[in-house]
Amino acid sequence: MKNTNRSFDIPADCAPVRACRQVLLVDDSRAQRRTLAIQLRRAGYEVVEAASASEALAICQARQPDMILSDWVMPGMSGPEFCQAFRAMKREGYGYFILLTSKTDKADIAYGLAAGADDFMTKPVAGAELLARLAAAERILRFEEQLRATNAQLLSAWEKLNAAQEAMDRDLIEARKLQQGLxxxxxxxxxxxxxxxxxxxxxxxxxxxxxxxxxxxxxxxxxxxxxxxxxxxxxxxxxxxxxxxxxxxxxxxxxxxxxxxxxxxxxxxxxxxxxxxxxxxxxxxxxxxxxxxxxxxxxxxxxxxxxxxxxxxxxxxxxxxxxxxxxxxxxxxxxxxxxxxxxxxxxxxxxxxxxxxxxxxxxxxxxxxxxxxxxxxxxxxxxxxxxxxxxxxxxxxxxxxxxxxxxxxxxxxxxxxxxxx
Structure with a gap:
């Protein structure tokens, strides 16, 4: 008999590289949020909860969570709609978005992907699978951070080179005036x-x-x-x-x-x-x-x-x-x-x-x-x-x-x- 709500051990290859990753749980079911929150905290994640999409958007604006687990069906704003609003927000780094749903139709999955979701999980959520999905998300986030840091270094180097080139151009312009004076x-x-x-x-x-x-x-x-x-x-x-x-x-x-x-x-x-x-x-x-x-x-x-x-x-x-x-x-x-x-x-x-x-x-x-x-x-x-x-x-x-x-x-x-x- 499968018990999806029991606690579980963390496989070594699925442990988060960064223990302070922040996960936002969005679900109108308090019991479902509580169950997932306990498991994620035991796995080393920082967990923030929201009962609605509007509350989650306010949290995203203030705290910029690294990963989001959102139910598909919620009052007021659905999971895909929330995902679209989340993607439209300005933030420093990338946010990994997982939709939790009982839907299996290909058209629904395509709609969720088009809204900006990165992954899907079928409810009820299996703990080991959830942790593995988050470990995959961690790899993507880490790669994105490294890429962003590299881009920042390249931008800094380009700015220095550009400043040096401008200085050289100014010197060469003056040199040309002197040469024309010959x-x-x-x-x-x-x-x-x-x-x-x-x-x-x-x-x-x-x-x-x-x-x-x-x-x-x-x-x-x-x-x-x-x-x-x-x-x-x-x-x-x-x-x-x-x-x-x-x-x-x-x-x-x-x-x-x-x-x-x-x-x-x-x-x-x-x-x-x-x-x-x-x-x-x-x-x-x-x-x-x-x-x-x-x-x-x-x-x-x-x-x-x-x-x-x-x-x-x-x-x-x-x-x-x-x-x-x-x-x-x-x-x-x-x-x-x-x-x-x-x-x-x-x-x-x-x-x-x-x-x-x-x-x-x-x-x-x-x-x-x-x-x-x-x-x-x-x-x-x-x-x-x-x-x-x-x-x-x-x-x-x-x-x-x-x-x-x-x-x-x-x-x-x-x-x-x-x-x-």
């Missing part, structure tokens, strides 16, 4: 020649550098540099190179003191000086490409060195576009590199464009590079534009070609002959 002048005029510069990092900071400086009354030095990689390392090297190519004769490696004053270091010699500096002084895998040109704005002659940089592009006044040079080797990779020397004569209406590979290697969505052919087309299409108007139009054309996705820094130097001295 290009002190965006345009210059030397005799009949106009020089226009463009520098646009792909990220906050980049590894491109362009600029110019006067050498003497007849000559100017013009440079375009692209440091390998991106970010802080590249930016630090560009800052150092900017110092070595500043207007100060004491710092500028392109200038040398002679008995007669200040003279220029030949372009190829300057490339070798930088190469030795990179190999001897810098313990890094970073290297850079460069075009350094010496412009005689009185005669229109340009002597330049190409060290791994994209080919300079000459556009004659007739519209003809001619790539120059054979490439040469990058600076900082080889002990005895070969650099390409180029000499060209610029006449009225001619112009020379020097760009970084962020322009020539710009990709469209199909992965096709802009290349020299694309650059030639841009120059021919914009033949009537000059100076920064040409560079802006070129930048817009590249944005259209790449659909606004830039994979690398973009920089350019434009040398034009035709200004009135």
């Amino acid at each position: 290009v002190r002048e965006r345009s210059g005029r030397f005799g009949a020649f106009d020089i226009s510069l463009m520098l646009r990092p792909a990220g906050h900071i980049g590894g491109d550098l362009v600029g110019f400086f006067p050498i003497d009354a007849d000559r100017a030095g013009i440079f375009a540099i692209d440091v390998s990689g991106h970010g802080v390392t590249a930016a630090l090297l560009t800052a150092r190179l900017a110092a070595h190519l500043s207007g100060s004769a004491e710092q500028n490696l392109a200038l040398r003191h002679t008995p007669g004053g200040v003279d220029a270091v030949p372009p190829k010699r300057l490339a070798r000086i930088f190469n030795a500096m990179m190999l001897d002084e810098m313990q890094t895998d970073t290297y850079f490409t460069m075009v350094y040109a010496e412009l005689n704005h009185r005669t229109g002659s340009v002597n330049l060195v190409q060290a791994g940089h994209p080919h300079p592009v000459l556009q004659r006044s007739t519209g003809e576009v001619v790539p120059l040079g054979n490439g040469g080797m990058p600076i900082g990779l080889f002990a005895k590199p070969q650099f390409d020397e180029i000499s060209v004569q610029l006449g009225h209406g001619d112009r020379l464009l020097i760009t970084s590979d962020g322009i020539t290697e710009a990709e469209n969505p199909d992965g096709r590079l802009l290349g020299e052919e694309g650059m030639s087309m841009i120059l021919r299409t914009n033949q009537m534009l000059r100076g920064h108007n040409l560079l802006e139009s070129m930048s817009w054309s590249i944005a259209e070609y790449t659909k606004g996705k830039y994979g690398d820094d973009m920089s350019a130097v434009l040398i034009e002959c035709g200004a009135t001295p």
